[in-house]
Amino acid sequence: MLAIKDLHVNVAGKPILKGLNLTINPGEVHAVMGPNGAGKSTLGNVLSGREGYEVIKGSVEFNGQDLLALSPQERALAGVFLAFQYPVEIPGVNNTYFLRAAVNNLLKSRGEAEIDAVDFMTLVQEKLKLLHMDKKFLNRGVNEGFSGGEKKRNEVLQMLLLEPKLGILDETDSGLDIDALQMVAKGVNHLRDSARSFIVITHYQRLLNYIVPDYVHVLAEGKIVKSGAKELALELEEKGYGWLEEQA
Amino acid sequence: MDKSLKQLAEQEYEYGFITNIESETLPPGLNEDVIREISKRKGEPDFMLQWRLEAYGKWLQMKEPEWAHVHYPKIDFQALSYYSAPKKKSAQSLDEVDPEILDTYNKLGIPLEEQKMLEGVAIDAVFDSVSVATTFKDKLAEAGVIFCSMSEALREHPELVQKYLGTVVPQGDNFYAALNSAVFSDGSFVYIPKNTRCPMELSTYFRINQAKTGQFERTLLVADEGSYVSYLEGCTAPMRDENQLHAAVVEIVALKDATVKYSTVQNWYPGDKQGKGGIYNFVTKRGACRGANSKISWTQVETGSAITWKYPSVILQGDNSVGEFYSVALASKMQQADTGTKMIHIGKNTTSTIISKGISAMKGQNAYRGLVRMMPTAENARNYTQCDSLLLGHECGAHTFPYMEVKNKTAQVEHEATTSKVSDDQLFYLMQRGLSEEDAVAMIVNGFCKRVFKELPMEFAVEAQKLMEVSLEGAIG
Numbered sequence: 001m002l003a004i005k006d007l008h009v010n011v012a013g014k015p016i017l018k019g020l021n022l023t024i025n026p027g028e029v030h031a032v033m034g035p036n037g038a039g040k041s042t043l044g045n046v047l048s049g050r051e052g053y054e055v056i057k058g059s060v061e062f063n064g065q066d067l068l069a070l071s072p073q074e075r076a077l078a079g080v081f082l083a084f085q086y087p088v089e090i091p092g093v094n095n096t097y098f099l100r101a102a103v104n105n106l107l108k109s110r111g112e113a114e115i116d117a118v119d120f121m122t123l124v125q126e127k128l129k130l131l132h133m134d135k136k137f138l139n140r141g142v143n144e145g146f147s148g149g150e151k152k153r154n155e156v157l158q159m160l161l162l163e164p165k166l167g168i169l170d171e172t173d174s175g176l177d178i179d180a181l182q183m184v185a186k187g188v189n190h191l192r193d194s195a196r197s198f199i200v201i202t203h204y205q206r207l208l209n210y211i212v213p214d215y216v217h218v219l220a221e222g223k224i225v226k227s228g229a230k231e232l233a234l235e236l237e238e239k240g241y242g243w244l245e246e247q248a
Numbered sequence: 249m250d251k252s253l254k255q256l257a258e259q260e261y262e263y264g265f266i267t268n269i270e271s272e273t274l275p276p277g278l279n280e281d282v283i284r285e286i287s288k289r290k291g292e293p294d295f296m297l298q299w300r301l302e303a304y305g306k307w308l309q310m311k312e313p314e315w316a317h318v319h320y321p322k323i324d325f326q327a328l329s330y331y332s333a334p335k336k337k338s339a340q341s342l343d344e345v346d347p348e349i350l351d352t353y354n355k356l357g358i359p360l361e362e363q364k365m366l367e368g369v370a371i372d373a374v375f376d377s378v379s380v381a382t383t384f385k386d387k388l389a390e391a392g393v394i395f396c397s398m399s400e401a402l403r404e405h406p407e408l409v410q411k412y413l414g415t416v417v418p419q420g421d422n423f424y425a426a427l428n429s430a431v432f433s434d435g436s437f438v439y440i441p442k443n444t445r446c447p448m449e450l451s452t453y454f455r456i457n458q459a460k461t462g463q464f465e466r467t468l469l470v471a472d473e474g475s476y477v478s479y480l481e482g483c484t485a486p487m488r489d490e491n492q493l494h495a496a497v498v499e500i501v502a503l504k505d506a507t508v509k510y511s512t513v514q515n516w517y518p519g520d521k522q523g524k525g526g527i528y529n530f531v532t533k534r535g536a537c538r539g540a541n542s543k544i545s546w547t548q549v550e551t552g553s554a555i556t557w558k559y560p561s562v563i564l565q566g567d568n569s570v571g572e573f574y575s576v577a578l579a580s581k582m583q584q585a586d587t588g589t590k591m592i593h594i595g596k597n598t599t600s601t602i603i604s605k606g607i608s609a610m611k612g613q614n615a616y617r618g619l620v621r622m623m624p625t626a627e628n629a630r631n632y633t634q635c636d637s638l639l640l641g642h643e644c645g646a647h648t649f650p651y652m653e654v655k656n657k658t659a660q661v662e663h664e665a666t667t668s669k670v671s672d673d674q675l676f677y678l679m680q681r682g683l684s685e686e687d688a689v690a691m692i693v694n695g696f697c698k699r700v701f702k703e704l705p706m707e708f709a710v711e712a713q714k715l716m717e718v719s720l721e722g723a724i725g
Binding site: 048049050051071072073075076077081082084087088090091092093098101102105106109141142158162 | 671672673674676677678679680681682683684685687691692694695696697698699
């Protein structure tokens, strides 16, 4: 599904990713861990096409397409979803209006019929229930005045509605209490199936108790320095990253 | 994707077509004879002619104002024509209206034929200088509501016109108001009788068609004691290379316990990206809350015109009277907008609210200019002003000129102002959810305007939102 080969990325002229390789097959969940400044968020941003991330070398293939040649909108419509570390407020834009516009845009790009307001409400309420979110969420401005936890849940709500092929969670667990963390995990697990893949970027092993990954990678100094099964996360929790950074 | 963006950018002003009809247009130039001719053609009572001539005398003594934050070459007032009317005019019924004109309004989405009329909205259609049709007249007459063209009002209800005309905006109020008073051609007249709730929305639709012609309409709206009316005006014009002058005057009188809600969706041709063509929209709008507990609320969505110079104001004379001003003004391409309001508090416990949202894009310049005056008699008067500016791109400008004069110690004035930019983070967030850049910008801008759009009658709020999207096309990237 996703093949990242020898990816080198500069941010403001400074090398951040320095030869990253990662292959993800359909249905797999890959956790990417690592110390601060290792390039974890850069990975999410460069895959979703944010400006300011300059690809120096390497390639990213997504379902047979050259992902790096696509605009952010095209990547989104192709099925790449980034759950933001810092979701942005869009004041005055009703959350329901935004969510429905996003869903309809996606349907339209596939040549399918748009969903009407009534059917959409049924759909969105089903997802809200799953995340234990209050209906009041829908009538507020997009992320406007949301608490940190509410913003993150709103990200997962969007993911549930858009049903991406590849979901990238950029430190979605940071700043969450245990209840919110479980809801986020529930949302992701609900979407897990044999065709859909995830990259879960996190600092802490804690989230991986709820979203059990197929693989764990350690990103340090812009490269993946160690990969393993889910047990690697536990080892990292115990030993920290120091011993791996030395290897890098 | 590039292709679709290009298409969007090129599909700019969709109301820019010209209607081919025969018109009777007075030759260019302005003097007393021209004024006499206008008055004669309209068959006006003598008081009206005298009033026009007085105004003309005042105008000759006045200078064009230069204090506004707008720049344009001097207007040659002798090069303009002051009267243009479709040849087949003053239709008694819609069957008599020139089909070309009906077709024009159809193209604009304003059907005038009875069977297609908007449910619950009565429309007065003004084409160039004259009113060509007013719908639902009979139904309104049952309620005692008078809704007709100013020309008709002068013939049918001269006493009402004489009693109120010029009492809110006097002949010599300002340069353009004086010019309008001398040469105004038509406009709408509304009278809501005592204790009457107007049974439907009233709407006037202005269309400038003729080239090199000034449009000077005059609207007078009187809400008698205990009445209520909601009124909406819309405006479009063809795309022409030369600038066209539009200098209108609107006067509102609200007597005791009356409420008037006046909404404007102004979409005159704004000119092209190089600043060629477009309407000069120099308009005086003012309401007087004459009686206690009266209320006047202005809502305006200003997306068109090359230059806008407009300050819908309220004189809060009656005790406990309320004035409101909700405004969205967009200045894109080379547009210049200098707009705002004046709230003059005279009565006790009067309150006013000002919500102004200015959007500047491309090379647009947007200025908010507001005056809040608390007179010595305005015991416990209150004002709240919120003035927000949104910038798109690097070449546009936003300016705020708030004036406050407080002469009563018990009065309270509050002013809040913000300036923000559409951030790359916001755009990226929406595009990551699959929206195009254009849609993302439109969504952010509409969110910014929401507080004002909410004040518009339902069906027009949707229209305003779409209008904003169309007006912003090509404004980014």
